[in-house]
Amino acid sequence: MSRELxxxxxxxxxxxxxxxxxQQYLQPGKLPGCVTLIARRGELVWCQSQGLRxxxxNLPMQRDTLFRIYSMTKPVTSVALMQLYEQGxxxxxxxxxxxxPAWQNLRVYKAGVHPNFLTTACQRPMTIRDLLSHQSGLTYGFMQRTNVDAAYRALKLDGGPGMTLERLVDELSRLPLEFSPGSAWNYSVATDVCGYLVQLLSGKPLDQYFAEHIFAPLGMQDSFFSVPTAKLPRFAACYQHQPGDSFSLQDDPQDSPFSRAGYLSGGGGLVSSVDDYWRFAQMLANGGSLDGQRIIGPKTLGFMRLNHLPDNSDLPSLALAGSFSETPYDGSGFGLGFSVKLDVARSQTIGSVGEYGWGGMASTNFFVDPAEDLLMVFMTQLIPSSSYPIRQQLRAMLYGALVD
Structure with a gap:
């Protein structure tokens, strides 16, 4: 192989x-397959498909394979909402x-179990910034941590048959918050509420808004909430990690909820391809535009990439005990839709201050490093994302290959 850089x-x-x-994931049967893409200075550096989709x-993984990106939907929703911020x-x-208006009298959990909660008043109202930065006091049912998230599970608020953004917002109006807004950090359905606000403020369904204002301008032809019938042959299966470093089928692509119109989850509902998400990430790396199409202003994006946690805190100092994140806590803060690296040494993962990105429940991940003008998109389909440290290992190898 040529040593030309x-x-x-x-x-x-x-x-x-x-x-x-x-050697470490495919042959031992830990992962079904994956696609890894690296770009620098706007140019493709490396892209490889491995294993099975x-x-x-017995269908091979291919570069045009379609993946459930779950929480990598959140940056798309956050950009959409901030487009509307730019419009006043x-x-x-x-x-x-x-x-x-139904959220006027939200309260904070004190004791009790659903539906008999004892609550107290919020110290201040929840703001839109609280939603974008996960300081809202909302949570996720899958956390399995508190009586509040148990209520989310009972009401199936993380999604499922019959769920709509309108029903989510209505149900949340009657549930207590985990904490008073702005006083802690907790990963949550907040970005789904951001998707509701996009619909409300734009007057368009979320899928239509994404298509018109993000996907079409960026040439993202393989990103959607439900996979079109003609593209189903490219849709990957999704797997669940099992004890003993194996996996079992979690979602068959031929009978998947993602092949039918359903919940427009701004927090986790999109399907995409590695090249489509590269276009979205490259737009971010370029300061908000790609191929002459301006998606968001550079000052707006710069503002989103700042750490919006109080006193420039990192996640360990503000996150609720036992809460979940798609990024290692140490050395990371949170902006408006992305995690933001604050301290490279504390993070114990090679990178740069100011690096930002996020991941998804099925172990997908992306990040943008402005200091080195590079990005990575990693696609696979294994739940949960905490099954293996592959995302941190990829960073070590990526930066180990960067020599100039």
Whole structure:
């Protein structure tokens, strides 16, 4: 293999990524398959598809495979809402109840179990910035941590048959918050509420808004909430991690909820491909535009990439005990839709201050490093994302191959 550098990367050292994934994950049966893409200075550096997209049918992973990206939907929703911010539709310190009147009297959990909660008043109203930065006091049912998230599970608020953004917002109006807004950090359905606000402020369904204002301008032809029938053959199967480093089928692509019109979850409902998400990530890396299409202003994006936690705190100092994140806590803060690296040494993962990105429940991940003008998109389909440390290992190998 040639040792000529590709945008400052040594191709021989990059090949360690494919070897590592094959030897440590595919051959032992830990992962079904994956696609890894690295770009720098706007140019593709490396992209490799490995393993199978559908183990049961022995179908190979391909570069155009479609993946459930789950929480990698959140940055898309956050950009959509901030597009409307740029149009003067709201202010970040606006109380959420200005737009959702039923939320005027939200309260904070003190004791009890659903539906008999003892609550106390919020110290201040929830703002739109609280939603974007996960400081709202909302939660997720899958947390399995408190009596509040037990109520989310009972009401199936994380999604499922019959769920709509309108029903979510209505049900949440009657449930207590985990904490007073702005006083802690907790991963939550807040970005689904952001999706509701996009619909409310734009007057368009979320899927239509995404298609018109993000996907079409960026040429993202393989991103949607439900996979079109003609594209189902490219849709990957999704798997569940099992004890003993194996996996079982979790969602068959031929009978998947993602193949039918359903819940427009701004927090986790999109399907996409590695190249489509590269276009979205490259737009971010370029300061908000791609191929002459301006999606968001550079100052707005710069504002979103700041740490919005109080006193420049990192996640460990503000996150609720036992709460979940799609990024390692140490050395990371949170902006408006992304995690933000604050301290490289504390993070114990190579990178740069100011790096930002997020991941998804099925172990997908992306990040943008403005200091090095590079990005990575990693696609696979294994739930949960905490099954293996592959995302941190990929960073070590990626930066190990960057020599100029």
């Amino acid at each position: 590709i945008q400052g990367f040594d191709p021989t050292r990059l090949q360690r990524i494919a070897t590592h994934i094959d 559908d183990v049961e049918r 539709c709201f202010l970040l310190d606006d109380p959420v109840h200005k737009y959702i």
